[in-house]
Amino acid sequence: IRPQLARPDLWREAAFIGGNWREGAATIAVDNPATGAVIGHVPDLGAADAGEAVAAAHAAFAGWKRKSAKERGAVLLAWAALVKQHADDLALIMTAEQGKPLAEARGEVLYAASFLEWFGHEARRVMGEVIAPHQPDRRLVVTRQPVGVVGAITPWNFPLAMITRKAGPALAVGCPIVIKPSELTPFSALALAVLAQEAGLPDGLLSVVTGQAKPIGEVLTTDPRVAKFTFTGSTAVGKLLAAQCAGTVKRVSLELGGNAPFIVFEDADLDAAVEGALASKFRNTGQTCVCANRFLVHEAVHDAFAQKLAARVAAMRMGPGLEGPVDQGPLIDERAVAKVAAHVADAVARGGKVLAGGAAAPELGSRFHAPTVIADVPADALLNREETFGPLAGLIRFSTEAEAVALANDTRSGLAAYAYTADAGRQWRLTEALEYGMVGINTGLISTEVAPFGGVKESGLGREGSHLGMDDYLDVKLACIAVS
Ligand code: ADP
Numbered sequence: 001i002r003p004q005l006a007r008p009d010l011w012r013e014a015a016f017i018g019g020n021w022r023e024g025a026a027t028i029a030v031d032n033p034a035t036g037a038v039i040g041h042v043p044d045l046g047a048a049d050a051g052e053a054v055a056a057a058h059a060a061f062a063g064w065k066r067k068s069a070k071e072r073g074a075v076l077l078a079w080a081a082l083v084k085q086h087a088d089d090l091a092l093i094m095t096a097e098q099g100k101p102l103a104e105a106r107g108e109v110l111y112a113a114s115f116l117e118w119f120g121h122e123a124r125r126v127m128g129e130v131i132a133p134h135q136p137d138r139r140l141v142v143t144r145q146p147v148g149v150v151g152a153i154t155p156w157n158f159p160l161a162m163i164t165r166k167a168g169p170a171l172a173v174g175c176p177i178v179i180k181p182s183e184l185t186p187f188s189a190l191a192l193a194v195l196a197q198e199a200g201l202p203d204g205l206l207s208v209v210t211g212q213a214k215p216i217g218e219v220l221t222t223d224p225r226v227a228k229f230t231f232t233g234s235t236a237v238g239k240l241l242a243a244q245c246a247g248t249v250k251r252v253s254l255e256l257g258g259n260a261p262f263i264v265f266e267d268a269d270l271d272a273a274v275e276g277a278l279a280s281k282f283r284n285t286g287q288t289c290v291c292a293n294r295f296l297v298h299e300a301v302h303d304a305f306a307q308k309l310a311a312r313v314a315a316m317r318m319g320p321g322l323e324g325p326v327d328q329g330p331l332i333d334e335r336a337v338a339k340v341a342a343h344v345a346d347a348v349a350r351g352g353k354v355l356a357g358g359a360a361a362p363e364l365g366s367r368f369h370a371p372t373v374i375a376d377v378p379a380d381a382l383l384n385r386e387e388t389f390g391p392l393a394g395l396i397r398f399s400t401e402a403e404a405v406a407l408a409n410d411t412r413s414g415l416a417a418y419a420y421t422a423d424a425g426r427q428w429r430l431t432e433a434l435e436y437g438m439v440g441i442n443t444g445l446i447s448t449e450v451a452p453f454g455g456v457k458e459s460g461l462g463r464e465g466s467h468l469g470m471d472d473y474l475d476v477k478l479a480c481i482a483v484s
Contacts, residue, residue, distance in 0.1 A: 150175045347374045354373070358374070
């Protein structure tokens with residue numbers, strides 16, 4: 001039931017607080033979404049333990065921020081190397097608790113390491129500036145300083161990468177971090193903490209507090225010693241936590257839900273668009289915030305694109321991520337399956353035609369839903385208005401570029417958008433007109449540690465990855481110096 005690891009000590013059933021492993025009287029069971037079998041337990045900790053982690057972080061801050069950027073970077077680079085070295089074990093742990101196919105889990109491990117590596121190097125590039133003064137006897141010097149203790153709450157869909165893209169920049173600039181991982185995927189986070197300690201990260205700089213979301217979240221969003229709060233997860237919870245942060249005016253970064261349009265124009269390379277659609281829509285069983293959520297397809301190519309996409313989707317192999325090569329694993333829980341089923345039923349009731357899949361797959365387990373393509377979905381369908389977060393591609397027809405842009409922007413979300421077109425002028429018009437933080441042109445994959453990831457509108461605040469990903473963890477300080 002539990003994966004066989006080359007390094008069995010990467011599997012920890014204890015939280016990591018201030019450099020110590022802590023067990024709890026009460027525990028939370030964690031299961032494998034492919035089978036429903038319990039794979040282990042983690043401590044069910046609460047506010048007092050979170051407070052201790054914050055205190056340890058606060059105490060460790062003074063020493064860490066005074067280290068040279070090179071020293072901090074070296075720890076991150078050592079940590080990245082260990083993550084890569086143990087990629088097979090980390091992938092097994094991730095697939096066991098999260099469900100994604102093993103090859104995808106391995107891909108995420110390397111993606112997670114890439115943030116540690118990137119920010120290990122970026123540590124050396126925190127720059128200030130000197131501004132031409134407003135008076136001859138003044139000097140204006142701008143420096144950038146670490147904000148202080150960071151509180152982080154992370155989701156289950158990317159159990160490692162959503163942590164390293166926060167912990168990487170925080171630690172690089174000198175900030176300690178206290179993480180509450182999703183209760184559904186704590187083992188990946190705990191294995192990461194084992195490797196952080198092994199890489200030489202001093203005690204207190206990184207804590208992983210497992211347990212109850214609400215009381216731990218309350219500490220991370222209200223304790224005055226926490227200077228910055230960063231969250232990846234649902235829009236509803238993000239809004240709630242941002243409001244909690246208002247009382248102590250914390251810096252806040254949010255990476256929330258999307259409703260990504262994937263627009264296919266009449267001049268698109270349809271084979272390339274199908275490849276992009278498969279990568280964007282069905283990766284992680286459709287459970288990423290940048291997954292294409294609705295396909296807007298020009299009427300001239302709607303049927304051809306639908307046929308090609310359906311043929312590929314019908315051939316996808318579905319099964320438990322740990323058992324042999326599969327293209328799609330289970331969803332995270334039964335509620336997620338029910339949401340996909342509801343969006344399918346709604347689209348069909350409104351006249352949509354199922355071309356591939358279309359139903360749950362209870363013969364495999366209670367959390368499997370077949371990858372599905374539905375053509376001729378009207379724009380008032382649920383799948384156009386809400387994030388499905390599952391393996392459902394619904395195709396909506398449009399006839400003009402203006403109509404496509406209007407449909408694409410008709411949402412409060414603004415994370416990722418995709419468009420396929422051969423027209424260079426249109427490519428530029430779209431990148432400017434689409435109200436999204438990220439636009440993929442002729443590609444369905446936009447995530448990399450070297451580029452800024454984040455949304456506009458209700459999809460979030462701040463950017464992760466790239467040199468810009470450092471900004472969220474730095475305060476600007478002005479020194480105005482009178483010279484006589
Ligand atoms: P999803 O499960 O769709 O990723 P959630 O927003 O529910 O989105 O979960 C993301 C993270 O937020 C998880 O770590 C979860 O435990 C945490 N979380 C959920 N509700 C709260 C809450 N009320 N307070 C603090 N954290 C929460």
